[in-house]
Amino acid sequence: MTSADPIGRALAVSVGVAGLFTSAVSAVGGATACRPAWSEMPTPQGANSFYGVAAITQSDVWAVGSHYDGVDDRPMSEHFDGIQWVIMNVPTPGASGAYLRGVGGVSGTDVWAAGYWITTSGLSDTLIEHYDGTAWTIVPxxxxxxxxxxxxxxxxxxxNDVWVAGHYLDNSGIYRTLVEHWDGTSWVIVSSPNAGNGDNALNGIAAASSNDIWAVGYQSSTPGAASSTLVLHFDGNIWTIVPSPNLDGLTSSLAGVVALADGRIWAAGFYYDGVQGRTLLLHGDSSGFETMPGEDFPGEGNVLNGIAASASGDMFAAGYHYPNGTSDYQGLIEHYDGEQWRRVSSAQGASYTYLSGIAAQSGGEAWAVGNTLTATIAESVCEIQVSEGGFVPEAASGTLGDTVGWTITGSSSHRLVDASGMQLFDSGPRAPGSSFQFTFDSAGTYPVIDRPERATSVIAVPVDLPETGTTGVPLNVTWSAAPPSEGFLFDVQIRSPSDRGFRNWRVRQTDISATFVPPASGAYAFRARLRDSATGKFSKWSPSAVVTVANP
Structure with missing residues (x-):
């Protein structure tokens, strides 16, 4: 497998995969419904890597990358139709490696992907492909x-107005910014500035309108010097450099940018403080930018690879985190609710997992893609919509530790409050276009009320246990992803095959799990609730979770 990609030179991540790939269009079964917390989506597996994602509509999402065919890397594309991910045929320009890194589109019949390929002479040339609703073709x-x-x-x-960005190696061995434009007929290089005499590269581009285009990346003042942030703006005539800040650190780089309808621009990336990578989030406009803190995993490296917006107060950024001194990457997703950036639960749990791209649509739907050591990964979230008409949907389910999201789609402010009486959360007034997130660590059924509309909703979180078991063999029953806050307790009930109803199994517990040894075959059901010992208030019982036990 060959790779000559220096994108992200300031912080390189290499992934090796091997296996067989079929060029025929193929789909993956087992499609799952989108939930209000990030959850994994089945994708066709093989020696594939995702790098970029774009959402044309909620049922028209594209991811691009590469796959290894046993000889070399080839360009790869998958499409999500609202039900499942399907591999699409993508032409390759030559016998050597080829990669698609970014994707975007105007409609389902006008989608563009960009990357590069290795020529027969060993050079790296630009690669642009177009999907017309029927097939992908290479465009010069x-x-x-x-x-x-x-x-x-x-x-x-x-x-007739599409932009791509990246970088090229000049005759002195320095990377310089590269911007190209499609006018409906052909692609042409558009002059773009460089901020220093060292490396300059563009990693992200976004458009607010035809005369308001933004690109971000990194620049170095001299060859070999530490990198710093780079922001470029196109006003309809020329590209110019816009001043951008750098936090105290040895190096900084921006990987993604989003342009909002209200004129604000957000960019995401990382900086290195001499010990570890830290998330970097900038916001501003053509007059300049300022930083806003994210929520890093403490004591670990944290990197953001992309950013996307459902609304001005409902944004997501995706990347990865890793313990210092290791390469055991784990996916990282952060959310902006109109006030602050907070880390939210992410679905992946495999070692060496990172997210490389993220896309969003209005209405609180978003998709993130990335890779493990051996496979692609895709996640999605469909936040609960809150308007003057109530909640959509009115009832939703989650798993232990899920961060559930609500997005305000109405024309007035809304306030989301825990209606159990335990005072678990109170969003305060949330303006239209903003959002709210809360992490449900423990099993239970939680009522939510929208004030002042007084519409109600419920979030149901079941106990976690295996689907099957064996008589006499211990199995683990878990009712919380984290220990309870001070003053809170758990009640857990069981219904054995011989029971007519539920009975207490663990009461007033602070433990988050216990071992159960099934004495006989049959179906065993468990449910739990969270209790406030000070007030006597509690959640409703969680939905029943069932394990089917067989004799050995």
Whole structure:
């Protein structure tokens, strides 16, 4: 497997995969309903890698990357139709490696993907492909006088107005910014500035309108110097550098950017403080930018690879975190609710997992893609919509530790309150276009009320246990992802095959799990609730979770 990609030179991540891939269109079964917390989606497996994702509509989502065919890397694309992910045929420009890094589109019949490929002479040339609703085709794209040109990001404004960005290696061995534009007929290179005499590269691009385009990446003042943030803006005539801050650290880089309808711009990336990577979030406009803190995993490296917005107060950023001194990457998702960035639960649990791209649609739907050591990974979230008409949906389910999201889609402010009496959360007034998140660590059924509308909703979180078991063999029953807050307790009930109803099994517990040894075959059901010992208030019982036990 060959790779000559220096994208993200300031912080390199290499992934190796091997196996067989079929070029025929194929789908994956087992589609699951989108939930109000991030959850994993089945994707076709094989030696595949995801790098970019774009959401045209809620049922028209594209992810691009590469796959290994046993000889070399080939460009790869998958499509989500609202039900399942399907591998789509993508032409390859030559016999050597080829990669798609970014994707964007105007409609389901006008989608663009960009990357690079290795020529027969060993050079890296730009690669642009187009999907017309029927098939992907390679569209000729120019290259600067260079031994290496790379594209990594796409912004589509209209059928005759599409932008891609990346970088190329100049004759002195320094990376310089590269921007290309589609005018409906052909791709042309558009002059773009560089901020220093060292490496300059663009990793993300976004469009607010045809005369308001933004690109972000990194720059170095001199060859070999530490990188710092780079922000470029196109006003309809020329690209210019916009001042951008850098937090105290040895190096900084931006990986993604989003342009909001209200004129604000957000960018995400990382900086290195000499000990570990930390998330970097900037917001501003053409006059300049300022930083806003994210919520890192303490004592670990944290990196953001992309950012997307459902609304001005409902944004997500995705990347990965890792314990210092290790390469055991884990996915990282952070959420902005209109006031602050907070870390939210993410679905993946496999070692060496990172998220490389994220996309969102209005209404609180978002998708993130990435990779493990051996497979692609995709996640989605469909936040609960809150308006003057109530909650949509009115009832939702989660798993232990899920961060559930609500998005305010109405025309007035809404206030979401825990209606159990335990005072678990109170969002305060949330303006239209903003959002709210709360993590449900423990099993139970939690009523939610919208004030002042007084519409109600419920979040149901079941106990976690295996689906099957064996008589006499211990199995683990878990009713919370974290210990209870001070003054809170758990009640757990069981219904054995011989029971007519539920009976107490563990009462007023602070433990979050226990071992159960089934004495006989049959179906055993468990449920739990959270109790406030000071007030006597409690959640409703969780939905029943059932384990079916067989004799050995």
């Amino acid at each position: 794209s120019p290259n600067p006088p260079s031994s290496a040109s790379y594209l990594g990001t796409v912004a589509a404004v209209a059928t």
